[in-house]
Amino acid sequence: MGEFVIKMPDVGEGVAEAELVEWHCKVGDPVREDMVLAAVMTDKATVEIPSPVTGTVLWLGAEIGDTVAVKAPLVRIQVAGEGGEAEAVPMAETVTIAPSSPQRGEDARRADEGDSPPPLGQSFTSSDSAGHLLPAGEKGSRAALDTLAKPLASPAVRLRAQEGGIDLRQVPGTGPAGRITHDDIDQFLTRGVQPQPAATGLARKTTVEEIKVTGLRRRISEKMVLATSRIPHITYVEEIDVTDLEDLRATMNASRKPDQTKLTILPFLMRALVKTVGEQPGVNATFDDDAGIISRHGAVHIGIATQTPAGLTVPVVRHAEARGVWDCATEVVRLAEAARTGSALREELSGSTITITSLGAMGGIATTPIINHPEVAIVGVNKIMTRPVWDGSQFIPRKMMNLSSSFDHRVVDGWDAATFVQRIKALLETPALIFIES
CATH class of the missing domain: 2.40.50.100 (RNA polymerase II/Efflux pump adaptor protein, barrel-sandwich hybrid domain)
Structure with missing residues (x-):
């Protein structure tokens, strides 16, 4: 033993x-x-x-x-x-x-x-x-x-x-x-014994699908890692009453010409950005953190985050400062279609100085947008919802929307970020101000 x-x-x-x-x-x-x-x-x-x-x-x-x-x-x-x-x-x-x-x-x-x-x-x-x-x-x-x-x-x-x-x-x-x-x-x-059919209904699944990260998805991954690892983000969320803006948009769409693109909220936000960065040029900037140089741009090249079958791309509306609302709307539609079909040119997908991101009706209540490196700011549009708002004597229905905006805290202080968003809020809540030339 x-x-x-x-x-x-x-x-x-x-x-x-x-x-x-x-x-x-x-x-x-x-x-x-x-x-x-x-x-x-x-x-x-x-x-x-x-x-x-x-x-x-x-x-x-x-x-x-x-x-x-x-x-x-x-x-x-x-x-x-x-x-x-x-x-x-x-x-x-x-x-x-x-x-x-x-x-x-x-x-x-x-x-x-x-x-x-x-x-x-x-x-x-x-x-x-x-x-x-x-x-x-x-x-x-x-x-x-x-x-x-x-x-x-x-x-x-x-x-x-x-x-x-x-x-x-x-x-x-x-x-x-x-x-x-x-x-x-x-x-x-x-021996010829036929296997019995597997039981139907609830069953454990143990399959694993491996997908190699290549092409656009790999570039997106690298860009996100770069942005989140090198940029200290600060996100500021503000509620905006867009009731008057939506009324104006509906009126303008009802009277638009056959060759004019239907207006969404984006062209108005783009024009509001143009006016705001004119007052706060530090937000319309890029930061070369390797060289330690901040570049403030006179031109306002607005990137529009666009979902495509291949993944997220950011086509750029160049010189938004020189475009009106209708022109902005037309260019956004053209670039979005080019991005989705893969026909966008290289220069149409690079060179932005500030970016807008929106999920449309799925925009959620608030988001935490990731800055498009090497920019220093990104503005996120959340969905519009009708909510009761107290006017001092009663609750009235108003169309409300949140803006979720992220900033590079190395370049943009919290006070400047808040001032930037509050100025956009004022323009969108009183949309006539967007069309007044300063």
Whole structure:
């Protein structure tokens, strides 16, 4: 007789220790190979520990609730022949196992067949008429038989059977202790037994789709990382009453000429930006933080964040300071269409000095726009909602919209950011001011 020492296995994810949460055996219990001895818990999952040998438990190395270090002795088992020691192969209890590739190599198959089987029950103290060991306890032999009736197979074999609609109870196992192997499933299918259709309804999904980040998506990713890692953002949100502006917009659209583009709120906001940056040129700027130079631009080149099938692009309305409301509207539509069809020129997608971003009707209540590097400001348009507003004597319905604007706090102080947004607010709430030449 010899003694076999089972050590706490490495359960992965860089975990150095785990908490013992359950014993499935006690000192003196007979155990067999692949029987679950214990369960341990990490911060990510509960993992079952099976026995790699058959024998009798001599010693348990921890109490429930104890923390056990990886490779620390966990169980000592008396075995026939020479003893030894090894780390048990952990068996996941609450971790989803991703399916392997349909094209399986022989090395991968052999590794799968070495995986640990599902739990078989608790301690064994008696046997049934067929010679199977039965667990002790008050639940009796029926519960034991139900437990033992579960086919013995590795997780990979179980996954293959589940995906193929195969009832493992119908597959004879030729491995140790009747373990079902991949070869057994192959033989089962070769004999002409048709797999049962997989059950319909709710089912776990373990597929993972890997998408390589390339092209425009990669450039967007790099741009976002650059902006968020190098620009300290400050976001200022203000509520604006656009009731009068919406009335004006509806009136102008009703009387527009056939060749004129229908007005949205963006052309009015663009004109408001032009007037505001004329008073606060520090916001219509770019910042070369490597050289330590802030460039304030006389020209107002407004980037319009546009969603396209390939991803987010920012076509640029150049010299908005020289365009009226109708001209701005026409240029926005032209550039947006060019961006969506992929026909925009390089110069139409670069060189902006300040950006507007809007999600239209899905604009939300507030957002935190990311600045279009190397600019120092971006204005986010949120959705328009009719809300009750107190006028001093009663609540009246008003069309309200939030502006969510972000600024580079290295260049734009909080006071200047607030002043900038408040000036835009004044222009949009009294839209006639937008058309007054200063």
